[in-house]
Amino acid sequence: PASRRRFAAIHAEAPEFVEMSVEQEILVTGIKVVDLLAPYAKGGKIGLFGGAGVGKTVLIMELINNVAKAHGGQTRAGGRWRRGGTVPTPGSRPQVALVYGQMNEPPGARARVALTGLTVAEYFRDQEGQ
Template sequence: DEAGPVEATEHWEIHRAAPDYADQSSGNELLETGIKVIDLMCPFAKGGKVGLFGGAGVGKTVNMLELINNIATEHAGLSVFAGVGERTREGNDFYHEMAEAGVIQLESLKDSKVAMVYGQMNEPPGNRLRVALTGLTMAEYFRDEKDADGKGRDVL
C-alpha cells in the first residue's frame, strides 16, 4: 500500500491458548447483516464465529465486501478481513473497492473501519495458515481494546 512502516506499541502472539468454554460469549442476540438471505436463512449470532467456505468464483469475497460495508455504515462496527489463499488481483481489487466505499480512509488510516491481512495463493501453506491466526488475533485485539466508556468494539 506504500503507506510506510507500521508503527506499533503492542505485539500480540498469534499462537495463544484458547479461552475456556465457560468464558466465551453465549448470547442469543442476532447480528443484522443487511443481506436479506443471510438474515432470513442463516442468521449470524453476535459473539459467534462465522466462516465463508466455498470454491473459486462462487462469491465469497463479494459477500464479505457487502457485509463489511454494511457493518461499517449501519452499525459503526469494525471488520477484519483475512484473505487466506486470495489471488493478488482480487486482494488489490478488494482494497480499492473498500477505499472507494469509504470503509478504508486513505487520508487517515486510523479512521478506517476494516483491517486486512492476506496470504496469497503462491505462498507456502504454513504462511497461509498464519494469515487466519493473524486475522483472528487482530479481531481479538480490536474487541478487547476499550474506548473512553470502557467498552470493547463489535468486530466482524
C-alpha cells in the same frame, strides 16, 4: 508502515470456559436474503463458495461495509491475491484492517494469515474497545 506499540502472539491461550458466552446470536448483516435464508451466527465461521462471476467479491464487500459499520470488524481468509485490489485500499476505510498472504506460500504460512487477522480483531475488541 504502522508503528509498533505492542506485540501479540498469534498462538495465544484460549480464554477460560467461564469467560466465554454460551448464548447463540444471529449476526444481522443488513443483506436481507442472507439474514432470511442463511443467517450467520455471531462469532462463528462462514464459508462462501460459488463459481466465477456470481458475485462472491461483491457480497464480501457488502459484508465488510455493513458488518464493520454495525459491529466493528470481521476477519476474512481465503480468496486470491489478485482479489486484493477489489477490497478497500489501506487508509480508504479507517475501520478496516487488512492482512494479506500469498497463495504460493506453504499451507502453514497461509494458516498464519488467518490467525494474524483473528489476533488483530481480538486486539481491537479487547484493548481498543471497538
